[in-house]
Amino acid sequence: MTHETKPKTGWELASPGGRRRVSVCVVFAVLALLLLLLPGTLLMIFAGVLLAILLRTCGAAAAKGLHIPAAWGVAAVLLAAVVGVTLAGMAFAPSISAQLDELWRQVPSSLDSLRQEAERYQWAQDLIARIGATDLWSPSSRSAATNAVTSLFGYLGNAIILLFIAIYGALDPQTYRRGFLALFAPSIRERADHMLSRAVATLKQWLLAKLISMSVVGVLTGLGLWVVGVPLALLLGLIAGLLAFIPNFGPVLAAAPGVLLAVPDGARVVALVVGVYLAVQLLESYVITPLVQQRTVALPPLLVISAQLLFGSLFGLIGLALATPLTALALRLISDLYVKTYLEDDPPADLA
Template identity: 50%
Template sequence: MPRWKISIAVAAVVVLLLFILVPSVALVLFSGLLMAAFLNGGGGLVERATKIPRGWSIGLFTLLLLLAIAGVFTLAATSIAAQFNELASQIPGAIENLRSRLEEYEWANRALDRANPAGLISGEGGRAATSAVTSTFGALGNFVIIAFIGIYVAVTPVIYRKGAVELFAPSLRPRTDEILRKCARTLKSWLAAQLISMTVVGVLTGIGLLLIGMPLAFILGIIAGLLAFIPNIGPVLAVAPALLLAFGEGPSMLIWVAAVYLSVQTLESYVITPLVQQERVDLSPALVIAAQLLFGVLFGLLGLALAMPLVAVGRMLIKELYVHDYLEREPPREMALQLPEGERHE
């Protein structure tokens, strides 16, 4: 077997085994690459504005980003903490209020009995709580790892790209380098479009809730913006706490809150996302939803969150490696055999 085929087979097997045996590691590494694309894109903006070298531009962008986050939390820390505490204190009451309303119906009583809330304080519930705490600390550790991977890859991308290219046969190295560059551009394009969508969704949701007099509008807007990172499913998760709180405010507030989220989601789906993703990353909604279901079942919440960038990169690889490099280079032998003898040589 030619060496170039062996190098492709080895790379494919390594990636496949990584996702099968240690999927959490694979997803953390991919998250680090996504972070690197974000820092690299921001560093590129700083470089074009200041004309300083790329490494210093990325460092300056990272520093400005940290200062901006620290400044926002410093200026609004009291308000944000108060709203978070109020949200945390009101959610249990809202759930209890919903439960008391549902208990008026026989079918709801049967459903609540099957839910068995007492299980929360049983041994099984204790193990679930312990798992949740462990997962929280694991998430914090993963975030640190993702941040460091992102910084290192963003500052010196040539080293890591060169190392990946050298794993392939010499005849494949120029094309491999080109594909890796296209992967980086795909991630940057998707991330830029997604950040714009998230910002618009968070701002519009917060303003809409504020106009209708909904309590905790600011923090609910932040939640909506952050969960917009997960297309299609994120907005459904974001509306849940808002509807729970609105349930205690009365039927009219419930309708107004649903209208705000529905309006923002419609605007995001049919206006914002098509505009910001035009000529960037073209993904069909059905493909995204199918990928979210698949990665959510296989890899949990992190897989659900990363489904869309994974599909974007996968789609680009299929287009370049399978369609362009394989299918479109097949010589039309069968067509030539069907032509008359005299026409084959024309």
């Protein structure tokens, strides 16, 4: 009795090496397609992953100290964060709210003072004439205000989604890790897992360094402005600390409200405020960041600025904010996947 041999399909004839290459190409092709078609969604997921890494790191440290499972450590960190934010809100919310109202009230008058001072110079008069006055009650302004309110609700919704991504990712990262690794061929899953671990470690190191830098910038800026006598020093320090997440451009954005508030008090106070921001920025750039990056991720400044310009132009504010961690991740992947895996296998040239 003869047995009929079934013809082998193309998938069965595929070599192991071919399957490895196809699996890698499929994963990166899908990521590239998502980045092209849904960049905002992919960047939001990446931001959620960053926050999940931070929560998991803090949760693991808490779990080690309390001798509990890591998931319970994450839950403890979340509970502590909620309690801390609630207590801080009860203690500082009235002061911050009052300072926000004062900032909202003083900025227009500061802009008027700046405009009056600038009109003393002919070049400034020409510039103001070109820009022209804007009618705040025009239909276009009302439309802009409506769009701003709509965007605010959109940002709040995105923040909630980001928080859920971070919580679920921090509580059970292994489920999503196994799902991602299942997309690769079995023969390279161990290597993919190793590279994924290195990528996560890179992002973790960058996050810890950035949090230290943001905290120091916020505290020093607030203290410096308080010593100078600028109003709303607490709020301005908080703004400076938060915007320090964005290297290079963040400090410039943070300095704008502080300088505007100092304009009515004269050139001397403006110079002191600018001096505070410059001193904190120099201290952060040349002392704090080098110290915290000795054992973390060190990125060339030119590369960071170029990445910020590129991602900011392509994806807007979220691209600008996430340009640095994306650059750190890209450098790690390029080093592991291209330089060490491909280029270093090339034998040196025979110079004889």
